[in-house]
Amino acid sequence: SEETSEADSEEEAVCDEVLKEMEDLEQNFPAVAKQYRLISKIGEGTFSCVYKAVDVNYSKYDNRYWDVAPTPADDRPVLHQSKRTKVTNDPCSHQPPSREPRKYVAVKKIYVTSSPARIANEIQILKDLTGHPHVGPLITALRHEDQVLVVLPYFQHHDFRDYYRTMNLEQIKRYLYCLFSALEYTHRHKILHRDVKPSNFLFNIDTQHGVLVDFGLAHKKVVPHTHSLGASTSLYPRRPAVEQTPTIVDSRQRPGILRRDLRPSVRANRAGTRGFRAPEVLLKVTYQTQAIDIWSVGVIMLSILTHRFPFFNSTDDQEALLEMGVLFGKKEMERVASLHDRAFFTNVPTVRESAIPFDRLVKVYNSGGLAVFPPEVYDLLTQCFALDPNERITAQEALQH
Numbered sequence: 001s002e003e004t005s006e007a008d009s010e011e012e013a014v015c016d017e018v019l020k021e022m023e024d025l026e027q028n029f030p031a032v033a034k035q036y037r038l039i040s041k042i043g044e045g046t047f048s049c050v051y052k053a054v055d056v057n058y059s060k061y062d063n064r065y066w067d068v069a070p071t072p073a074d075d076r077p078v079l080h081q082s083k084r085t086k087v088t089n090d091p092c093s094h095q096p097p098s099r100e101p102r103k104y105v106a107v108k109k110i111y112v113t114s115s116p117a118r119i120a121n122e123i124q125i126l127k128d129l130t131g132h133p134h135v136g137p138l139i140t141a142l143r144h145e146d147q148v149l150v151v152l153p154y155f156q157h158h159d160f161r162d163y164y165r166t167m168n169l170e171q172i173k174r175y176l177y178c179l180f181s182a183l184e185y186t187h188r189h190k191i192l193h194r195d196v197k198p199s200n201f202l203f204n205i206d207t208q209h210g211v212l213v214d215f216g217l218a219h220k221k222v223v224p225h226t227h228s229l230g231a232s233t234s235l236y237p238r239r240p241a242v243e244q245t246p247t248i249v250d251s252r253q254r255p256g257i258l259r260r261d262l263r264p265s266v267r268a269n270r271a272g273t274r275g276f277r278a279p280e281v282l283l284k285v286t287y288q289t290q291a292i293d294i295w296s297v298g299v300i301m302l303s304i305l306t307h308r309f310p311f312f313n314s315t316d317d318q319e320a321l322l323e324m325g326v327l328f329g330k331k332e333m334e335r336v337a338s339l340h341d342r343a344f345f346t347n348v349p350t351v352r353e354s355a356i357p358f359d360r361l362v363k364v365y366n367s368g369g370l371a372v373f374p375p376e377v378y379d380l381l382t383q384c385f386a387l388d389p390n391e392r393i394t395a396q397e398a399l400q401h
Helices: 002-012 016-028 030-035 116-129 169-188 291-306 317-328 330-339 358-365 375-384 395-399
Strands: 036-044 048-055 104-110 140-144 147-153 201-204 209-212
Touching: 016 030, 016 036, 030 036, 030 140, 036 104, 116 147, 169 201, 169 209, 169 291, 169 375, 169 395, 291 358, 291 375, 291 395, 317 330, 358 375, 375 395
Parallel strands: none
Antiparallel strands: 036 048, 048 104, 104 147, 140 147, 201 209
16 A cells, blocks of 8 residues: 555665664564564764654553654554564464554663663653653653663754754744753753754754753753862962963973873863863863853854854864864953963964954854844854853843843
């Protein structure tokens, strides 16, 4: 039939390697084949991979607690039995397979190399945040031996690269409203997402609905024991960071790296994605707040306004700080570094003393958009990009902007 051929063609698009992965998962994880029919692989990261699947038992449960923003169900029928599972030739089996509208879910397979504490943290955070239309909720979690699966709703969305250059002002407003709404809810629960970026905010440009997902790096906000924003505390007065930094120049005035650096090392959370990390993350500040998520929203805004994605494209933290220096100026970078007992030095000629105004930046990269964006847009962007996290706008304030 036409319905069957459509379903078959959907599975034929899956490469043999992915098909083998899904077959192995069903065989090694018995509950998967009973409850879901894996269709395709839709994502892969350092700690997990995600499959699109059909929830074959959807109609048997009350799903209102998580299905807060249901997507239009595909009305094509689905067989309860996986097409990759062998069918037994039972002559007594004359019952035709039941049919129901498809309801898609995302099955996230967490790699066994992940620590149990990290897995438990992600599941607990997802459970705590269930119930908001712009935050991806937890449906359930399954465990078999050392394998853990997290089941989440599947959200129909578009790739950021397909629409960020063509968004009008109303679409930009809606995009930011959904994202700030998700972050306001997340931050209200004292949770830092830590990895806000376009691929973790699933936005449907047609329905104007967006959902924040992937809380694998998220954690609860920790109240520091000291008011210092630096990486360490001491009973003794500290000298300014500038005085603590040795001159790394030899007798011939050649710059270099110390062979044996006796300064104490700094350990701080550096989670996040390259290009979206806030300056306090790059400067290895121990105490980090929800402001790091707001900075990431600023990076997304800048990509939309300039039609340039990714906007920051450094290969390491030092280069990332230099990129910020080009945009925000040497003076401001030195100021924010000193706030955290750090030092910012550079002789790179492209890092000038003063910042580049955002409207001038947009004019260079997106001359057509200059007349479209009102001053309020640049004001919001400026507040998202406050180098001092204490001065950065909050998600709640952004919703009222």
